Amino acid sequence: MDTTQRTEQQRSADRRRRELLEAADRVVLRDGPQASMNAIAAEAGITKPILYRHFGDKGGLYAALAQRHTDALLDSLRAALDAPADRRERVESTLDTYLGAIEARPQVYRFLMHPAEGGQSGEQGFDVGKHSAPLLRRMGEELATVIEERLDLGPEGQRLARVWGHGIVGMMHAAGDWWLGERPCSRAELVRSLADLLWGRLAAAGDRVGGPGF
């Protein structure tokens, strides 16, 4: 029948797609985000046009690749965020999960955060805005949902939650990016410092003697 035919062929195509994505993954992990389509095709043991048949263009491949990792990371973060513990503990656990992930696979992280790098004219036919750090956006929205669900923030709670979701995620991201490059302290110290910031230590800190307060 037609439908069974379709499903069987689609399964085959999906398997192939997954194989190609895994090959692309290996190459990106090795060469960074500037991996060429030729290199990816070679790693998969095939040639370019097949990649294009499966993913349309380089942006499509990268988007598919990014979504795999993004989904995986988001699952870990959700788990940390939903653990049975008090608020501060969960925040620290979530921060630590994120930092642990980017520490374990910096190449993947760089790819996810700067997916457009290395593209030649490929970016011309593709909207740049859609690409720029979709991971950050998704994390921000996710966190916003959690915040709004669980916290009582008054009448403007919804807007506050979204702003905070994106803001906190950005804080985590920028601090993590800087930390990953300079390694100025341990992961635990970084987590504590960020949680302290979120817990209002900035507002509570006293002015330094000899000058106006910051």
Next chain:
Amino acid sequence: MDTTQRTEQQRSADRRRRELLEAADRVVLRDGPQASMNAIAAEAGITKPILYRHFGDKGGLYAALAQRHTDALLDSLRAALDAPADRRERVESTLDTYLGAIEARPQVYRFLMHPAEGGQSGEQGFDVGKHSAPLLRRMGEELATVIEERLDLGPEGQRLARVWGHGIVGMMHAAGDWWLGERPCSRAELVRSLADLLWGRLAAAGDRVGGPGF
């Protein structure tokens, strides 16, 4: 004489360089970060090799361009940060200055934040890490210095200040990026919400009825 000759020629070269940068600015403002060297040269009324003689490669031109805007923005931020007012007011003013800048010139902003996009193989001879968001790094370091100078944060103050500097800048950046794309609220509302977050409202918020606290 030799020295006067040199200085005079160098002045001429500097003027030329500035003209080229302004032309490049116009093109980047129009075409986004994927502006080609050919287009920039054409806008300047010349051809490619001259650009390369002045800036070495595309990365050099982009770095020079980015530094101009980065310097300008940092000056504005410093002014807001140094104004004679209390801490909260200054924080809000700084946030507002940044958001106003990215709102006024989103193209410039996108260029500064994603300077590597649009490069073909040019990224190969250039270290990607050096390029990725140097503006964020500079803002983070700057803020860290201010925090450490003005706040009394105890024995670990130096480390805390740097973490917070980069963290706060990242918060501002991510929230601003999201806000610029979706425009979910006014600038003033965004500023207030972010300042509230920094002022500990996350820690102070009560749990929502009917579920465990976030």
Next chain:
DNA sequence: CATGCATGTTACTTGCGGTAACACGAGTGT
């Protein structure tokens, strides 16, 4: 056995970063 149809290939076009080699114009020493 012929007909689709997915999968694979080679060979090409286009466009960009970057470079080599040449051309012109002005100031300079003899």
Next chain:
DNA sequence: ACACTCGTGTTACCGCAAGTAACATGCATG
């Protein structure tokens, strides 16, 4: 007056990567 240098500009080219067209092949089904 003449060659020399030096900065500024050009055209023409190379290499490389994205993306495409056209052709080949294996396998199911009428």
